[in-house]
Amino acid sequence: MAEPTRREIMLGEGSGTGSGQNLTVGMGPAHPAMHGIIRILADLDGEIIRKADVEIGYLHRAFEKDCEVGGWNNAIPYTDRLNYVSPLINNFAYANAVEKLLGIDVTERCKYIRTIMSEISRVCDHLTCIGASAMELGAFTVFLYMIKAREFLWELVEDVTGARLTISYGRVGGVKADLPEGFDAKLREAFKQTREVLDEVHRLLTGNRIFMDRMVGVGVISREETIAYAITGPLLRAAGVGFDVRRASPHWAYDRVEFEVPTQKDGDNYARYLVRMAEMEQAMRIAEQALAAIPGGPINVDFEGRPIDPAAYVDQGKQGKTEGLLLVPITLSPNLGGQDRKALERVNAHDKRVVLPPKETAYGSIEGLMNHFMLIMEGYGIRPPQGEAYFASEGANGELGFYIVSDGGDRPYRVRCRPPCLPPMAALHRMIEGGMIADLIPTFGSVNMIGGELDR
Amino acid sequence: MGVGSFFTSRLDEAIGWARKYSIFQYPFVTACCGMEYMATACSHYDVDRFGAGLPRFSPRQADVLFVVGTISHKMAPVLKRIYDQMTEPKWVVAFGVCTCTGGFYDNYATVQGIDTIIPVDVYIPGCPPRPESVIDGLMKLQDRIAVGAQRY
Amino acid sequence: MDGAAILERLRARLGSAIVETHAQCGDHTAVIERAALPGALSLCRDAAELAFDVLMDLTAVDYQKYPGREDGPRFEVVYHLYSLRWNHRLRIKVRVDEDDAVVPTAVPLWPIANWLEREVWDMFGVRFEGHPDPRRLLMYEEFVGHPLRKDYPINRRQPLIGPRI
Numbered sequence: 017m018a019e020p021t022r023r024e025i026m027l028g029e030g031s032g033t034g035s036g037q038n039l040t041v042g043m044g045p046a047h048p049a050m051h052g053i054i055r056i057l058a059d060l061d062g063e064i065i066r067k068a069d070v071e072i073g074y075l076h077r078a079f080e081k082d083c084e085v086g087g088w089n090n091a092i093p094y095t096d097r098l099n100y101v102s103p104l105i106n107n108f109a110y111a112n113a114v115e116k117l118l119g120i121d122v123t124e125r126c127k128y129i130r131t132i133m134s135e136i137s138r139v140c141d142h143l144t145c146i147g148a149s150a151m152e153l154g155a156f157t158v159f160l161y162m163i164k165a166r167e168f169l170w171e172l173v174e175d176v177t178g179a180r181l182t183i184s185y186g187r188v189g190g191v192k193a194d195l196p197e198g199f200d201a202k203l204r205e206a207f208k209q210t211r212e213v214l215d216e217v218h219r220l221l222t223g224n225r226i227f228m229d230r231m232v233g234v235g236v237i238s239r240e241e242t243i244a245y246a247i248t249g250p251l252l253r254a255a256g257v258g259f260d261v262r263r264a265s266p267h268w269a270y271d272r273v274e275f276e277v278p279t280q281k282d283g284d285n286y287a288r289y290l291v292r293m294a295e296m297e298q299a300m301r302i303a304e305q306a307l308a309a310i311p312g313g314p315i316n317v318d319f320e321g322r323p324i325d326p327a328a329y330v331d332q333g334k335q336g337k338t339e340g341l342l343l344v345p346i347t348l349s350p351n352l353g354g355q356d357r358k359a360l361e362r363v364n365a366h367d368k369r370v371v372l373p374p375k376e377t378a379y380g381s382i383e384g385l386m387n388h389f390m391l392i393m394e395g396y397g398i399r400p401p402q403g404e405a406y407f408a409s410e411g412a413n414g415e416l417g418f419y420i421v422s423d424g425g426d427r428p429y430r431v432r433c434r435p436p437c438l439p440p441m442a443a444l445h446r447m448i449e450g451g452m453i454a455d456l457i458p459t460f461g462s463v464n465m466i467g468g469e470l471d472r
Numbered sequence: 473m474g475v476g477s478f479f480t481s482r483l484d485e486a487i488g489w490a491r492k493y494s495i496f497q498y499p500f501v502t503a504c505c506g507m508e509y510m511a512t513a514c515s516h517y518d519v520d521r522f523g524a525g526l527p528r529f530s531p532r533q534a535d536v537l538f539v540v541g542t543i544s545h546k547m548a549p550v551l552k553r554i555y556d557q558m559t560e561p562k563w564v565v566a567f568g569v570c571t572c573t574g575g576f577y578d579n580y581a582t583v584q585g586i587d588t589i590i591p592v593d594v595y596i597p598g599c600p601p602r603p604e605s606v607i608d609g610l611m612k613l614q615d616r617i618a619v620g621a622q623r624y
Numbered sequence: 625m626d627g628a629a630i631l632e633r634l635r636a637r638l639g640s641a642i643v644e645t646h647a648q649c650g651d652h653t654a655v656i657e658r659a660a661l662p663g664a665l666s667l668c669r670d671a672a673e674l675a676f677d678v679l680m681d682l683t684a685v686d687y688q689k690y691p692g693r694e695d696g697p698r699f700e701v702v703y704h705l706y707s708l709r710w711n712h713r714l715r716i717k718v719r720v721d722e723d724d725a726v727v728p729t730a731v732p733l734w735p736i737a738n739w740l741e742r743e744v745w746d747m748f749g750v751r752f753e754g755h756p757d758p759r760r761l762l763m764y765e766e767f768v769g770h771p772l773r774k775d776y777p778i779n780r781r782q783p784l785i786g787p788r789i
Contacts, residue, residue, distance in 0.1 A: 045550055046500060048529030053502050073762035074547045075503055078579035081771060081778050100504035116649050163514035181507055181600055246678050246736040264711050405649040406704055417681055423690050434681040442739040467503055471762055545783050546764045552785055579778050580771050589786045
């Protein structure tokens with residue numbers, strides 16, 4: 017082999033400097049181009065990655081141990097922070113795993129709400145993923161557009177759940193509250209704006225020469241290896257396998273809506289981008305169909321009868337004037353909107369062992385108060401029978417599974433989350449080895465690593 | 473606040489005024505709060521209005537360290553090192569309740585507040601804080617920068 | 625093939641190596657002797673009518689404080705298998721004692737087992753015989769103990785720097 021020229025040494029041109037000496041470069045855990053904290057130790061030959069070692073765990077915050085400390089519903093806020101870009105899916109998947117163990121079925125309306133909210137979450141997730149990875153390739157405009165669209169959807173989420181990001185909206189046996197008034201109009205408007213943004217981004221990115229040069233044929237992983245590494249979700253579909261938990265084992269309302277499972281066959285970054293873009297459209301389609309078919313219609317109940325201030329209501333109770341209180345309709349605080357009796361019964365399973373009583377009942381009758389107490393107090397609460405259950409839902413990154421073990425007590429004995437983005441991270445070294453170091457960035461972006469879920 | 477950290481001359485006032493509108497921040501983003509950090513930085517809330525729109529991803533060129541998201545014990549040495557690499561004057565913002573106190577992650581893995589490791593100037597609680605409270609925290613930070621108050 | 629038929633098939637091939645089976649909540653489960661595990665897993669992957677080509681999850685459970693099981697084998701290592709071809713699922717479990725917490729590795733069958741087994745070692749201290757890279761996955765090397773064991777207190781912190789609070 018010829019002696020490398022000085023230029024080749026300086027610029028690392030060609031396949032390597034020819035010196036035969038590799039350079040080990042540590043990227044992360046705090047690296048500007050990586051939206052997440054992992055560490056990649058790359059052995060470089062010139063600009064080519066020969067060997068890569070991925071280290072994770074920098075965001076390990078003991079999700080599984082924390083779940084064992086509180087009651088069954090106390091784990092819900094922790095599940096929010098698993099995949100914090102699409103927390104609603106985590107909430108519902110966890111709640112459904114517990115329901116599976118309890119052997120209860122939620123109401124039809126609740127199933128539809130779970131479907132709609134999950135799909136909104138999925139759109140948010142893909143928007144963030146594509147936006148962030150486009151930004152890392154220099155397309156900052158796309159990032160701004162995508163976050164703008166996500167903002168529209170978050171306003172929608174805030175309307176329903178009361179929070180933008182960490183929503184804690186799921187409950188074992190149902191959801192926290194019914195959909196608010198005027199939800200369908202807002203959803204339609206938000207989807208319209210999101211579609212406009214997606215259209216713009218399509219025109220900016222999909223045929224963009226620079227973008228394609230960085231994405232096409234980069235970060236490829238074969239179909240066989242994708243399966244062997246248990247990769248699911250958009251990455252598996254980009255490799256040509258049309259596996260989708262929503263299709264394979266339909267839950268909630270997924271068997272009653274029409275949707276396609278978009279696939280590509282190249283298994284590279286560009287294929288993943290195309291799959292995600294197509295999935296957003298499908299997710300919006302699902303949400304719209306579900307909203308059109310939701311039983312009870314997408315309107316919140318309004319309250320009729322004589323209004324009475326909750327404080328005065330409690331005062332009456334303190335004075336012993338409890339007779340007939342249940343018959344007195346009360347005006348609930350706006351913070352409790354959607355949790356009054358009519359609304360709550362529509363979205364929650366009819367099971368006193370699991371679901372909190374409506375607020376009027378809890379405030380207005382001794383039975384309701386006892387019921388509330390028994391579910392909230394330590395040592396009482398929901399008590400699934402001894403045993404184990406595994407429930408999987410289609411998270412934004414793939415199969416999101418919860419494996420729970422109950423010892424018959426009021427707190428989970430073990431909660432295991434099957435994190436959808438751990439397998440792609442385990443296979444990341446297969447995607448980047450042999451490629452250029454600069455290609456690591458788009459590949460890492462297309463994997464959509466979410467630290468909370470990866471490290472738990 | 474250390475001794476001599478209050479400057480009173482006119483020149484220092486002018487420098488403080490200039491500094492508070494040219495914040496070069498290092499976003500040390502680890503977790504969920506990063507999503508709200510993104511939202512604050514983008515067009516809806518537009519942190520650029522406060523002169524803090526330019527993140528610098530090298531600690532040596534940054535003057536404000538935004539610690540955004542849970543810090544685990546595995547991550548703590550990295551955070552400390554990045555803080556040490558920043559040149560003075562420097563400020564630290566604890567973004568989100570995990571960085572303030574550890575939040576509801578009272579467990580074996582999580583640092584119970586980054587002020588056990590590095591000094592913090594402004595705390596922004598919330599899980600995650602809404603963009604409005606981030607902007608509020610940023611303005612409090614600007615007040616501190618303007619008078620040259622810092623805690624290192 | 626439905627779950628009951630899968631279990632029937634396993635029973636026919638593995639015989640007494642199957643300790644028990646159940647189908648609670650519709651999740652078909654087989655508890656297998658440790659010695660028979662590699663054979664059982666490769667049977668599940670390779671037999672055409674089973675074709676479990678995806679190792680969806682691999683985890684463990686510490687039964688030290690489970691009512692009625694305090695004296696039995698302490699750990700259960702749990703495999704969740706899925707077949708893309710047949711769209712069916714199976715759960716396989718292996719029980720091991722604390723003083724002999726070793727399970728044969730599944731890395732030759734599914735490369736994803738590499739990280740999942742590292743996580744189980746990290747969190748529970750169950751060792752995997754023949755694992756090519758037996759390091760911790762989530763915690764740091766200086767960490768002492770295995771945090772998901774039931775006898776590890778949730779707030780026993782082992783900081784690398786800073787005070788121990």
